[in-house]
Amino acid sequence: MGETPRLVATDIDGTLLTDERTLSPRTRDALARMSARGTPVVLVTGRPIRWLQLVYEQLAEPLPAICANGAVVYDPVADEVLRADPLAPELLAEVARRLRAEVPGVSFAVEIVDSREMRHEAGYPLRWDADAEAIRAITSPEELHSVPAVKLLARAREQDPDVFLEVVAGALRGLAEATHSSYTGLVEISAAGVTKAAGLAWYCARLGIDEQDVLAFGDMPNDVPMLTWAGRGVAVANAHPAVLAIADEVTAANSADGVAAYLEKVFGVG
Structure with a gap:
C-alpha cells in the first residue's frame, strides 16, 4: 500500500x-x-x-x-x-437439510428482498428487532426456501460460536460460506464465494x-x-x-x- x-x-x-x-x-x-x-x-x-x-x-x-x-x-x-448475490431456493433447501441432519434443535431465519425483510421459524430467537411489517414467522418448513435469500441464519441454543461455526462449516463445505460475527452462537450463511x-x-x-x-x-x-x-x-x-x-x-x-x-x-x- x-x-x-x-x-x-x-x-x-x-x-x-x-x-x-x-x-x-x-x-x-x-x-x-x-x-x-x-x-x-x-x-x-x-x-x-x-x-x-x-x-x-x-x-x-x-x-x-x-x-x-x-x-x-x-x-x-x-x-x-x-x-x-443471494442463495437460490434449491440451495437453501439443501443447506437446511444438511444442518437439520447434523445439528439437533437447529432453527433458521432468512434475509430476503435484498435484506429488507426477514422470515424466521417459530423457534428462532429474535434478538434485535421484531418489526411486524418486515419480520414474520414462516407458516411451513417449505416457506424457508420459497424465495432467494441473501443470508441464512442458524441458531442452536446458546453455545460457543467458534465451535458451532466449525460444525456448520464442515457440514456445508463446498456448498456455501459460513461465518459468524457475534458471541451468542449465531452462524451466518451465504452463497459460495460471497x-x-x-x-x-x-x-x-x-x-x-x-x-x-x-x-x-x-x-x-x-x-x-x-x-x-x-x-x-x-x-x-x-x-x-x-x-x-x-x-x-x-x-x-x-x-x-x-x-x-x-x-x-x-x-x-x-
Missing part, C-alpha cells in the same frame, strides 16, 4: 460503533472529513439494509454499504441495490480502485476475508483472536474510537 489509501472500508458493529451501538462525535467527524477530502468511505457489514438507518441517523451523510456479509451492495442516496471481501472487491472495481489501495477495519471472523484482501487490514483492539492474528496492524478498541484515531494518524484529519 502507498502512503495514502484511496478507499476506506469499515465494519460497523464492534468496530465503528461503541458497545452501546452509538457513533461517537469523534468518529462521525473523522468520517465526514474523509468524505470532504474526496476519499470514499464504505460500510461493510453483516447487517441487513433495514438496520442501516440507525447508523445513517448518526452520520453526517449516508455512506454506501456492503450488507449481509457481501451479498448486497447498497446506495443509500438513491435507496438502490447495486448488486445482490464474503465481505467479494462484495468490497466488486465495489472497488466499479470505482477503479485496486485492493492494494484499500484500508479496511474490522473485529470479527466475518471480517477476516476483507482484512486479508485489502492492502492494509487493521483490527480494533477488542477484535476476535482470529482477526488479531491476521491483521496488518491493530488500533485502539471501538470504545476508544480506534477507527477515528487511525484515520487521524494516516490522513491527518484530526
